[in-house]
Amino acid sequence: MQFAYTLIYVADVAASLAFFDRAFGLPARFLHESGAYGEVDTGPGGTRLAFVDHATARDSVQHDYVAADRSDRPLGMEIGFTVGDVQAAFDRAVASGARPLATPLTKPWGQVVAYVRCPDGTLVELCTAMS
DSSP states (O other): OOOOEEEEEESOHHHHHHHHHHHHOOOEEEEOTTSSEEEEOOOTTOOEEEEEEHHHHHHHHSSOOOOGGGOSSOOSOOEEEEOSOHHHHHHHHHHTTOEEEEEEEEOTTSOEEEEEEOTTSOEEEEEOOOO
């Protein structure tokens, strides 16, 4: 078994791709001509981070689900990005339209961690790498 990708179910794939480029510096790698599926470039050897529209996701899963942007509270899962400067990454994300949830804080083990919520409802952790 190998972890291959994360799919985020969203209302507007192109809007989520544009947001992730502005907020996190992850440019679109691919957008299907239908607009129903797209991926961001996470770098060489990076695990794929992709977005799929709700209609396509529901058709694939064959069940309804809680759409992250429809919930007042974040879903019980997150995606995480390691960065050298958490405060700068947090500020960039918020300036790009993310909702601040937890400002940068140094944890007892030395890692700096912050949380934002994207317009599509995705919960994102921004943190320094653990050595």
